[in-house]
Amino acid sequence: MAFIQEAPGLGNQFDEDALLGEYLGRALPAPVFAATRDELRHLGELAGGKLYRMQQEDRLNEPVLTQWDAWGNRVDVIEVSPLWREAAVLAAQHGLVATAYEKQHGEFARVVQFALNYIVDASLDVYSCPLAMTDGAARTLLDSGNRALIEHAVPRLTSRDPARMWTSGQWMTERTGGSDVGLSETVARKVEGSEQFRLFGTKWFTSATTSQMALTLGRPEGNGPGGRGLALFYLEVRDADGRMNSLAINRLKDKLGTRKVPTAELELQGTLATPVLGLGDGVRNITPMLNVTRTWNAIGAIAGMRRALALSRDYARRRVQFGHKLSEQPLHVDTLAGMAAEAEGAFVITFRAVELIGRSEAGVATDLERTLLRMLTPIVKLTTGKQAVVVASEALEAFGGAGYVEDTGLPRILRDAQVLPIWEGTTNVLSLDTLRALAREGSLEAFEREVERALATAADGDGLGGCVQTVRTAMARAREWLSEASGETMTVEAGARRFAMTLGRSLELALLAAHAAQTRSPRAAAAARRLARHGVDLVGASVDRGDAALLADG
Ligand code: MFK
16 A cells, blocks of 8 residues: 555644643633633634634635626625634634723733634634734724724624624725835815715725724825824724725735735725824824734734644654654754744743733733833734744745645645734834834833843743843843944944844743743743754844945845
8 A cells, every 4th residue: 555644633722732831820810820721722622623624625715806796786795715704703702802801801811812812823814814903993992082983893893792793904005005104195085064084095905804894094185294194094894784885895915825814905985984083193093003913913923833833743743754753853853943942932922012911901011011012012023923934934844845735734824924024014114113112211221121020030940041141142232232323323224123133032032031940841941042042142243234235236
């Protein structure tokens, strides 16, 4: 009988995740962990079982846009995949958004919410995209203080009833770009005798266009240029009769990955919209949305890495080459170890940001913690996004040729990872955002204190002294570089990515070493030592912009 290779499999994605169990055991009060454990385990079972099977079987099913009905009516209906329809029900029932807004778990609500999402995310074909925007919309509306919109929309966005729950879009990107949002061309024209406006323009990259509502930006007539001249608007996609709110879906985007997400180009043709918060400062007013979706991005990154590792580890135990299982071959083991170290570092920094959001929303965060969170959010997003691509790519290689073959389901993991450093602000845009946050008084000090806090815990652990030293050296170099470059705006900008990544990787290592010391986990200690050897210091002693210009121009 000819040889047939056994396929890789997944077990319960909660039970099999040692780091998650250790983390929740130390981060959550025992009664909160006890109250949520069954649900976490249930989602872990679904993620490794039914949902994963559906995902594999559903591989070729992509969203379909129907613009016209048989009689010539413009309908613009998007049909999503069966797994997406299942995900919508599951998201409501398990409170994948709602948990964050319910009072039950107090300052730990975000940890619980994002633990639920982390477990199930990689099996939902990026349904996290509409959920992220829904969460961001709820946060933005609540922060706006607009009572009418809060009462009207937030109960829908945070509902646990699948029939009642809405998702929200975030329509920002235009043909002028997704980074420099202040260039937006959408015009907002006041409706005579009403508080409402009609929006005219093109939104060029609107993810999850099947949502019931959206937050978007438009420029009220007469306003000046830039982000300050834009206003933040709330709109509903269809009217009570199901007709489009004077908007048309021009086409779906043909993307490298996230192919289950119905990302579209939209034409706003007089779309009725309500200002959320004044008639200017739209960019500033939408930033709560950005900060929430950036956190979801990091959750997507760590969930993707976890999935890549789970499949690679399982396969290594089944696959025999050169007379031995891959799991017994030193170089393969070394490769898996490198992936695991990156994934564990990414996990601890992401959940540290999640803890701070929870504390901030519960009103118990200190000023220092709020300052830290502002700077940590872009750093976490940019650091984990890059790691997710590296780990996914390595995972495909760990399968040899099978990793390059579509019906294994593996190439999708890499394609879906590649969006993570792009959307919600590219690595460079977020590096510049880190500088923007840094300009706020005290944010580097807040960051350094956070690192020192973690190192103080790590110092108690066995065999972690080298990690502590690696972090201290990298942080000192980062500060030294910043003070040398300060005053030279172009030099600071040119080095912003290296600087932000150094901070991100240093804090990952400090938190991972602290986690290892606290939990006495030999695996976490090994992950910390390995991460230290990968290197956390990316800051060059000096950045030669002349060389960079020569190389960039070719
Ligand atoms: C799994 C995950 C799923 C995620 C799904 C999401 C799908 C959606 C897909 C997309 O929509 S992708 C497109 C996403 N686009 C972005 O994320 C925008 C990227 N660009 C930026 O972030 C730019 O930095 C920015 C647009 C904000 C720059 O615009 P401006 O007009 O040059 O902003 P400016 O003047 O620097 O800042 C305006 C105000 O906002 C300032 O406050 P003040 O008015 O008080 O001075 C800033 O401090 C503040 N601000 C900017 N960024 C902030 C912020 N405040 C808090 N947090 C931030 N992140």
